Amino acid sequence: MPQLLTVVAAALIGPDGHILLQQRPPGKSMNGLWEFPGGKVDPGETPEVALARELEEELGITVAPHALFPAAFASEALGDRHLLLLLFTTTAWTGVPRALEASEVRWVHVDDMHQLPMPPADLPLVLSLSALLRAPQRVGQRG
Secondary structure (H helix, E strand, C coil): CCEEEEEEEEEEECCCCCEEEEECCCCCCCCCCEECCEEECCCCCCHHHHHHHHHHHHHCCECCHHHCEEEEEEEEEECCEEEEEEEEEECCCECCCCCCCCCEEEEECHHHHHHCCCCHHHHHHHHHHHHHHHCCCCCCCCC
């Protein structure tokens, strides 16, 4: 049975509705591809706490775990491991996102994400996010 690898990612939604993506740096697997910022969930962490930590490490921003809203997930086999990628949305953070670990960050309209090379696991998330953003209820609201 493959080992489950839980990874969290964020769709940071700016005031104009654009979403922040980051480009994987040289030397890392899938370098040059555009992705939602995030990373692995460490033992003992909730997904929201892990994502808040990752966003501070990768982008230099502060996000309260309670300001992260579940949006979608992807599941993909990765050889001897199985990836479970959890996507959250947020419109609330402190600081200006900058590429601390990535090659570059870019604000992109959700419809334009289809033109960017992205990791295979991110592609279904783009479709889900597109549908979510078009839904009558605003993203980031509970209930």
